[in-house]
Amino acid sequence: MLEVENLSFSYGSGFVLKDVNFCVGEGEFVAVLGANGAGKSTLFKIICGLEKPEGGIVRIGGRPLGGYSPSELAKTRSALMQDGEFNFDSSVLDFVLLGRYAHGGFFASKEDVNIAKTALSEVGMGGFEGRIFTRLSGGERRRVELARALCQIGGCGRRDTLLMLDEPNSNLDPKNSHCAMSAAKKFAAAKTSVLAILHDVNLASQYADKIALLKCGQIFAFGKPGDVLTSENLKLAYGAENRIFEDGGNKYAVFLKQ
Template identity: 40%
Template sequence: MNLSHKTLLQDVSLNVAPGELLAVCGPNGAGKSSLMRLISGELKPSTGDVRWHGHSLAEWPLLKLARQRALMQQRAEVGFDYSALEIILLGRHPHHQGASRPQDIQIALAALQEVDAGHLAEQIYTTLSGGEQARIQMARVLAQIWEASAGPRLLLLDEPTAALDPRQQHRILEIARRWANKGDVAVIAIVHDLNLAAQYADRIALMRDGRLQALGDVASIMTPTAVEACFDLPCILLSHPDGGTPMIAARRQH
């Protein structure tokens, strides 16, 4: 894929299945956000294809696609004094395209509870902390794909833990993991922290220079060899004391 004759992604091939959380990791400029923009349909590939349920995104009616797939962007600018509940209701627009119905409000309130933010419903969104705003945006995308009757669904998270404190980072990924565990929701999340990704993901994709460098389960990716090749960072392998999840620690540079 190229934009203005600059190749952004090349030789990237991957899939994600319902019930799975795939974490996409890599250094800055690796092409992670470009990949997310392709998967979401914001960008079109110059070669290759992005497919959902076996069909190219271009073949899907936009409304039907929006009911099955939702994107939580890295930054969400809000220029109006919307309440948290009103922000979440924006996620229901593909389902009614007009005034919110009682069931939309019910789903929005349930999504607020899902992210443990029911007390924020009437708060003005722009007055919330970064962590609170992230939870509201998470509730918005959950509300968008809430109905299981829509069939298998796709949740796209573009750096959902950026600029959040450790507690909020875990909270967001715990929610993503819980939704993947439903069995009919596939989750793709861009995560900068490899150790954080390892705790919640089923598989990890490592990207570098616009290419997919490695793809596999957590144990196969969380190795010094794979991490050093992707990040140019000498490191050692550890085991998380709570559960044994593989962890990577950087070697000290003398």
């Protein structure tokens, strides 16, 4: 569904991304991990179409990103960015319905409203439809923003769509982090491809089908969590001593005090 080939990008003299290659297959959940400044957010912005790469190409559904109109692209890929900037007193339902922009007519249809309500339930925010968005807590807002992203590509995921998440669990407590990741995983089960930028190695280990480890703008490990999450790889990626534990088939990392 998503192909990234030889992607390069630089700000001024130093490169931020260099020859990045990876694919996300249909229904696959890929997490991108890396230290601060590794190039994760730049990679996210390029794949979203917010930045133009200096070299390389991004294809979604076999078509180059530039071949899509904004509306076509929005129906195919949905993205949750790090920081929301909305500061008007809209109701939660109206805010989530903004995600249906590329699909809808001048007014939201019944189907749009149903999709928005389903998306809210998916992230544990059912019953919050009439609440004012700006008066929610940071974590609640984050989940509503995620619901808007889910709503953009349909209430329960579908083939030929890509869901992109940049730190979806920021501002979320552990329980709600799992709730957000479960919602994304459910979309992956319905054949939506998911690409998530994460800081939490253990969440990636539990939910991702594959992990891409990014360091200094290059992917140096890509594969199944069990193969990628080794103590050596994590030390290389984050520059921190760590211990790996296994439980229930998942690997968990604990980073040690420096």
